[in-house]
Amino acid sequence: xxxxxxxxxxxxxxxxxxxxxxIGATNTTFDSITVGEIILKDQSLLIKTSLGNDIMIxxxxxxxxxIMGIYNSKGIIxxxxxxxxxxxxxLEVNDSDGDRSITLGQTKNKTGAIQLDNKHNKNIxxxxxxxxxxxxxxxxxxxxxxxxxxxxxxx
Numbered sequence: 001x002x003x004x005x006x007x008x009x010x011x012x013x014x015x016x017x018x019x020x021x022x023i024g025a026t027n028t029t030f031d032s033i034t035v036g037e038i039i040l041k042d043q044s045l046l047i048k049t050s051l052g053n054d055i056m057i058x059x060x061x062x063x064x065x066x067i068m069g070i071y072n073s074k075g076i077i078x079x080x081x082x083x084x085x086x087x088x089x090x091l092e093v094n095d096s097d098g099d100r101s102i103t104l105g106q107t108k109n110k111t112g113a114i115q116l117d118n119k120h121n122k123n124i125x126x127x128x129x130x131x132x133x134x135x136x137x138x139x140x141x142x143x144x145x146x147x148x149x150x151x152x153x154x155x
């Protein structure tokens with residue numbers, strides 16, 4: 001019977017450890033992640049399914065305006081939550097092709113507004129406030145041209 005060389009035993013042990021570590025290093029699936037803060041390396045964070053399909057994007061624009069987009073099964077953003085061009089909050093709902101259909105947001109006068117668009121991307125309903133802060137509704141034809149409007153101002 002041959003005697004075991006101590007160096008051969010140590011080398012064999014280290015090779016086995018390296019082998020087990022390399023097998024474990026290929027598993028990148030976590031059951032949960034707990035963090036206190038996420039700092040984006042780039043301007044956005046894209047979340048995908050295990051099949052590689054886009055689900056959601058978190059992004060930022062110059063001036064630190066954040067935005068979140070949610071994708072449909074076709075890879076098109078159908079819901080956006082973020083900031084309006086005037087700095088207030090905004091929710092935008094798009095159709096299955098990504099065309100805007102509903103916008104809930106804030107105007108430059110810091111008043112709420114609701115906008116509905118038709119399938120031709122024309123604004124057909126606008127609900128908001130006048131410059132005097134009275135309620136205001138505008139109904140437009142299919143071409144986006146205002147046809148009827150009312151304000152809540154007393155005569």
